[in-house]
Amino acid sequence: xxxxxxxxxxxxxxxxxxxxxxxxxxxxxxxxxxxxxxxxxxxxxxxxxxxxxxxxxxxxxxxxxxxxxxxxxxxxxxxxxxxxxxxxxxxxxxxxxxxxxxxxxxxxxxxxxxxxxxxxxxxxxxxxxxxxxxxxxxxxxxxxxxxxxxxxxxxxxxxxxxxxxxxxxxxxxxxxxxxxxxxxxxxxxxxxxxxxxxxxxxxxxxxxxxxxxxxxxxxxxxxxxxxxxxxxxx
Amino acid sequence: xxxxxxxxxxxxxxxxxxxxxxxxxxxxxxxxxxxxxxxxxxxxxxxxxxxxxxxxxxxxxxxxxxxxxxxxxxxxxxxxxxxxxxxxxxxxxxxxxxxxxxxxxxxxxxxxxxxxxxxxxxxxxxxxxxxxxxxxxxxxxxxxxxxxxxxxxxxxxxxxxxxxxxxxxxxxxxxxxxxxxxxxxxxxxxxxxxxxxxxxxxxxxxxxxxxxxxxxxxxxxxxxxxxxxxxxx
Numbered sequence: 001x002x003x004x005x006x007x008x009x010x011x012x013x014x015x016x017x018x019x020x021x022x023x024x025x026x027x028x029x030x031x032x033x034x035x036x037x038x039x040x041x042x043x044x045x046x047x048x049x050x051x052x053x054x055x056x057x058x059x060x061x062x063x064x065x066x067x068x069x070x071x072x073x074x075x076x077x078x079x080x081x082x083x084x085x086x087x088x089x090x091x092x093x094x095x096x097x098x099x100x101x102x103x104x105x106x107x108x109x110x111x112x113x114x115x116x117x118x119x120x121x122x123x124x125x126x127x128x129x130x131x132x133x134x135x136x137x138x139x140x141x142x143x144x145x146x147x148x149x150x151x152x153x154x155x156x157x158x159x160x161x162x163x164x165x166x167x168x169x170x171x172x173x174x175x176x177x178x179x180x181x182x183x184x185x186x187x188x189x190x191x192x193x194x195x196x197x198x199x200x201x202x203x204x205x206x207x208x209x210x211x212x213x214x215x216x217x218x219x220x221x222x223x224x225x226x227x228x229x230x231x232x233x234x
Numbered sequence: 235x236x237x238x239x240x241x242x243x244x245x246x247x248x249x250x251x252x253x254x255x256x257x258x259x260x261x262x263x264x265x266x267x268x269x270x271x272x273x274x275x276x277x278x279x280x281x282x283x284x285x286x287x288x289x290x291x292x293x294x295x296x297x298x299x300x301x302x303x304x305x306x307x308x309x310x311x312x313x314x315x316x317x318x319x320x321x322x323x324x325x326x327x328x329x330x331x332x333x334x335x336x337x338x339x340x341x342x343x344x345x346x347x348x349x350x351x352x353x354x355x356x357x358x359x360x361x362x363x364x365x366x367x368x369x370x371x372x373x374x375x376x377x378x379x380x381x382x383x384x385x386x387x388x389x390x391x392x393x394x395x396x397x398x399x400x401x402x403x404x405x406x407x408x409x410x411x412x413x414x415x416x417x418x419x420x421x422x423x424x425x426x427x428x429x430x431x432x433x434x435x436x437x438x439x440x441x442x443x444x445x446x447x448x449x450x451x452x453x454x455x456x457x458x459x460x461x462x463x464x465x466x467x
Binding site: 004008011012015016018019022023025026045046047048049050051052053055056057058059060062063064066067070071079080083084085086087088089090091092093094095096097098099100124127128131132134135138139140141148149150151152153154155162177178179216217222223225226227228229230231232 | 239241242245246249250252253256257259260263281284285288289291292295296298299302303305306309310316319322323324325326327328329330331332333334335336337338339359360363364367368370371374375376377384385386387388389390391393394397399402403404406418419420451452456457458459460461462463464465466467
């Protein structure tokens with residue numbers, strides 16, 4: 001009897017040990033799969049490289065164009081004036097004309113009941129829309145005839161928005177020159193929809209115009225550098 | 235004697251069933267894991283080889299670009315040697331961002347991940363745009379984010395849910411953890427505006443922020459300008 005009992009206990013112990021062992025193996029196998037999944041993180045890396053290469057290819061095309069133009073220039077004087085002209089255009093110091101879109105944003109005229117912040121146009125709206133327009137391939141942008149340059153701030157200063165050091169009051173007219181379809185589709189993001197909602201709920205103005213006649217974006221004032229210097233070669 | 239035997243048999247049967255079940259599951263899981271591992275390793279190998287070829291292409295393109303830039307520089311150096319003109323051109327190029335610049339300024343380093351940093355939401359494109367705007371407001375003459383020069387037409391957008399594009403180029407965090415923003419201008423004003431308007435709120439959400447005054451070099455905008463729709467008046 002005692003012997004049998006011992007055998008039985010031994011058998012059960014063995015079985016339980018086997019069960020434990022298999023459970024551990026199973027759990028381990030499960031977690032190993034998870035660990036391997038993590039290695040897929042190298043995929044973003046790949047996408048980044050691809051994007052970088054696309055960009056480089058495009059840049060090189062531009063450089064080839066420039067080199068070709070340089071070689072084709074008749075004389076030193078012609079080359080110099082051509083370069084100056086281009087640099088002036090790139091630096092936003094020349095007024096531009098072309099097809100594009102116009103966005104008009106204005107504060108609400110309705111009586112402000114609650115959440116009064118939603119009745120007015122904020123600097124953030126302007127900055128976000130402008131960012132979307134640049135991303136959509138805009139070639140020149142102005143807000144209320146203030147040309148946007150590398151140094152343009154769009155900064156909230158109480159009841160007005162400061163742009164290029166000037167006070168701008170609503171309505172805000174954003175004019176962007178570029179491919180009309182691309183610019184319009186660049187606006188198809190949640191921000192634009194939110195402004196649409198605010199238009200319905202609070203009565204702000206959010207208007208998009210795609211006029212057929214060319215739009216005009218004025219030149220900026222020249223920027224004076226006090227601190228920066230061109231990097232010496234070598 | 236009888237009852238004990240019965241117990242033993244019952245327990246042994248249940249245990250045997252469980253063991254059998256576990257063995258079956260184990261074999262199945264192993265098979266699945268094996269196939270999964272195979273697919274995984276195949277996929278990894280593919281990604282690796284594509285990455286390799288992309289890297290090679292990247293280097294080639296980089297080389298071509300260097301050569302082109304040198305050629306163009308030779309041309310302009312040779313043909314335009316009037317110092318007055320060169321000065322004017324340089325000034326314009328500083329404005330449009332197509333020349334490397336150097337000057338007194340600030341280096342702003344922001345870490346939103348890494349050791350001892352617990353941030354709920356990482357730094358996003360809104361934050362970066364707001365910082366650029368603040369720097370512009372503080373009169374910065376040149377700005378860059380992780381080596382990308384900020385020009386008029388710079389857009390800062392998300393691509394997917396983790397990659398930030400500046401000038402349509404993905405910026406990876408410096409050293410895998412930090413954003414580095416450089417700006418040239420009046421150091422006192424830059425530090426003052428950044429400290430009061432930006433750094434406080436970034437620190438409040440748990441990011442590690444380092445702001446130093448130094449002489450910085452800011453690289454040129456390499457995207458190039460092209461006007462297909464706009465023409466000069």
